[in-house]
Amino acid sequence: MSYDVILDGLLLVTLLVIGVPVPICFAAAALLLIVLGEFGTPMFLVSAGYSKLSSIVLLAIPLYILAGGLMSHGGIAGRLVDFAESVAGRFRGGMGVVVIISTAVFGAISGMASSAVAAIGGIMIPRLVERGYDRNYAVSLVACSSVLALLIPPSASMIIFGWVTNTSITALFLAPILPGFLLIMLFMFWNRVLTRNMPIKAPEPVGFVDAAKIASVKAKRAAFGLAMPLIILGCIYGGVTTPTEAAAIAVVYAIPVGFLIYRDLNWKSFYDIVWKSAQTSGVLMVLIFFASMLARLFTMENVPQEMMGSFLAVTENKILLLLMINLFLVVIGMFMDDVSGILLVSPMLLPIMLKLGVDPIHFGAIVAVNLGMGLITPPTAPILYFAAMVGGVKLGGILKPTLVFVLFAYLPVVLLTTFLPDLSMALPRLILGLE
Amino acid sequence: MLSSLFKSILSVGCALWRFKLQLQRWTLFVTSMGVTLLVFIQVIMRYFFDVPLYGIEEVAIYLAVWSYFIGAAYGAHQKEHISASLVDVFLPEGLGQMLIGMLASLISASVSAWMISWSWYYLSWTFRRGTVSVDLGLHMGWVHSAIFLGLLLMTMYFFIDFLERLVQIFQYKKVSSKRETL
Numbered sequence: 001m002s003y004d005v006i007l008d009g010l011l012l013v014t015l016l017v018i019g020v021p022v023p024i025c026f027a028a029a030a031l032l033l034i035v036l037g038e039f040g041t042p043m044f045l046v047s048a049g050y051s052k053l054s055s056i057v058l059l060a061i062p063l064y065i066l067a068g069g070l071m072s073h074g075g076i077a078g079r080l081v082d083f084a085e086s087v088a089g090r091f092r093g094g095m096g097v098v099v100i101i102s103t104a105v106f107g108a109i110s111g112m113a114s115s116a117v118a119a120i121g122g123i124m125i126p127r128l129v130e131r132g133y134d135r136n137y138a139v140s141l142v143a144c145s146s147v148l149a150l151l152i153p154p155s156a157s158m159i160i161f162g163w164v165t166n167t168s169i170t171a172l173f174l175a176p177i178l179p180g181f182l183l184i185m186l187f188m189f190w191n192r193v194l195t196r197n198m199p200i201k202a203p204e205p206v207g208f209v210d211a212a213k214i215a216s217v218k219a220k221r222a223a224f225g226l227a228m229p230l231i232i233l234g235c236i237y238g239g240v241t242t243p244t245e246a247a248a249i250a251v252v253y254a255i256p257v258g259f260l261i262y263r264d265l266n267w268k269s270f271y272d273i274v275w276k277s278a279q280t281s282g283v284l285m286v287l288i289f290f291a292s293m294l295a296r297l298f299t300m301e302n303v304p305q306e307m308m309g310s311f312l313a314v315t316e317n318k319i320l321l322l323l324m325i326n327l328f329l330v331v332i333g334m335f336m337d338d339v340s341g342i343l344l345v346s347p348m349l350l351p352i353m354l355k356l357g358v359d360p361i362h363f364g365a366i367v368a369v370n371l372g373m374g375l376i377t378p379p380t381a382p383i384l385y386f387a388a389m390v391g392g393v394k395l396g397g398i399l400k401p402t403l404v405f406v407l408f409a410y411l412p413v414v415l416l417t418t419f420l421p422d423l424s425m426a427l428p429r430l431i432l433g434l435e
Numbered sequence: 436m437l438s439s440l441f442k443s444i445l446s447v448g449c450a451l452w453r454f455k456l457q458l459q460r461w462t463l464f465v466t467s468m469g470v471t472l473l474v475f476i477q478v479i480m481r482y483f484f485d486v487p488l489y490g491i492e493e494v495a496i497y498l499a500v501w502s503y504f505i506g507a508a509y510g511a512h513q514k515e516h517i518s519a520s521l522v523d524v525f526l527p528e529g530l531g532q533m534l535i536g537m538l539a540s541l542i543s544a545s546v547s548a549w550m551i552s553w554s555w556y557y558l559s560w561t562f563r564r565g566t567v568s569v570d571l572g573l574h575m576g577w578v579h580s581a582i583f584l585g586l587l588l589m590t591m592y593f594f595i596d597f598l599e600r601l602v603q604i605f606q607y608k609k610v611s612s613k614r615e616t617l
Contacts, residue, residue: 282506
């Protein structure tokens with residue numbers, strides 16, 4: 001690898017560590033390569049960034065963010081929690097299960113782990129504490145479950161991965177679903193184990209018929225929110241629309257639901273949600289703009305090929321290489337958010353994965369679970385910090401249960417996703433008929 | 436006399452500042468709703484009437500590009516850009532953290548300012564060549580100016596953030612030296 005690229009990597013890491021915004025870190029790294037290299041005018045870079053950005057595929061991201069913003073405003077989080085509580089809350093440790101299910105479903109609607117923490121955490125942490133759960137444990141559970149938003153479709157991370165690696169987004173939406181479900185199961189198991197010594201108060205006993213009636217009422221109240229991911233997925237997998245068009249349908253669906261059915265929206269809140277969602281999208285898109293510029297320079301400097309050479313120089317054993325790549329992805333996930341991580345490493349690692357015979361769709365699932373785990377793994381762990389803030393606890397207190405979830409739920413899923421391709425390839429093969 | 440003139444200039448400046456922010460929010464609202472409606476109309480036309488509208492996706496993308504860059508600039512104003520700082524983890528709260536924060540915002544403003552020059556070259560090149568869009572023949576200067584304007588606003592917000600941090604450091608030093616004298 002050339003000294004210019006090594007120096008560039010060091011600059012990128014230094015700027016990230018001192019807190020320079022990630023898009024500016026990418027821009028600075030591109031700037032340094034232009035100054036040091038012999039690329040002539042930088043105009044081709046702006047053109048590369050613009051041509052990548054002006055893509056109809058990427059248009060899905062702002063539309064999903066807007067649909068999620070409209071649906072998750074107001075009472076949908078409360079309705080989801082009420083419904084999940086009516087089903088699972090009656091059992092011992094059931095409130096923990098409510099958190100896991102609610103954050104997974106809310107993540108699917110809003111598409112963002114942080115909004116799942118804010119919305120579900122805000123409601124559930126006080127309720128869990130009231131029922132006798134340890135506050136630190138409650139915060140940790142909310143943070144760890146919220147990362148399921150990356151795995152349950154429609155996921156912005158998978159759209160970006162598909163766009164970067166030129167892989168079918170329809171297939172990528174399906175790939176992390178089974179690893180996501182496995183994770184849900186493991187979370188439920190560890191929730192049962194970790195809460196067994198907590199002084200949890202049992203809820204008032206209710207007969208089966210009454211419980212079913214309550215659940216049906218709560219389900220009706222939450223139905224319009226629950227229907228949104230189904231409409232999106234139905235449109236895409238029914239072959240009716242592209243993911244971008246499905247996202248526009250989701251926005252148009254969310255507007256009358258918010259105004260007329262849930263009545264959570266008024267013109268002022270609608271206006272605020274729309275411009276705030278556009279701001280969130282803008283922040284992501286400018287990150288993609290500068291990352292595309294840097295990626296073009298890295299390609300011109302043969303960085304992906306040299307990266308592959310470096311990995312293969314260590315070992316040619318497929319299992320060891322996959323373990324190294326997993327470790328590399330987790331470390332990237334620990335220091336970066338999922339979008340930046342995908343933009344930076346996917347184009348570099350894809351040639352290695354293809355050489356190892358890993359399908360790009362399978363690789364997408366590997367990236368999603370690894371970067372998801374990184375979001376809750378210290379030292380940076382942005383979701384963990386945010387959850388600690390929402391729950392009003394210190395980070396040190398939530399580390400112990402978080403480590404249990406990371407080591408005994410996330411890690412096994414990461415390894416299974418990596419070494420058992422069928423786990424991520426089964427649904428794309430079954431639904432899309434892929435080879 | 437001078438102080439009242441200064442006050443009037445300041446109030447006009449503040450009003451213009453608020454108007455600019457309001458305009459940014461309106462741009463975000465209008466472009467977002469425009470993109471949604473255009474893509475939705477295309478779905479209706481394509482699947483219900485089997486008559487796809489020519490060039491509608493091109494307009495949707497151009498509106499989206501405006502939304503992206505104005506949104507990113509507003510994100511800089513709201514300090515909502517994604518960062519992966521480790522400073523808060525390894526340095527205790529105080530002058531050290533403040534100095535590094537100031538350095539980060541100075542770097543952000545400088546790099547962003549450099550990017551303005553790149554986007555300006557790109558925009559002038561578009562005007563010189565008279566580049567037009569493929570489907571509708573729209574002048575691409577209308578689209579590429581969003582990059583220039585977005586980066587210009589972003590640089591301004593990063594620079595203001597730098598000044599704010601600088602002032603905070605001076606105030607912190609003043610307070611510390613007062614405490615020491617007491």
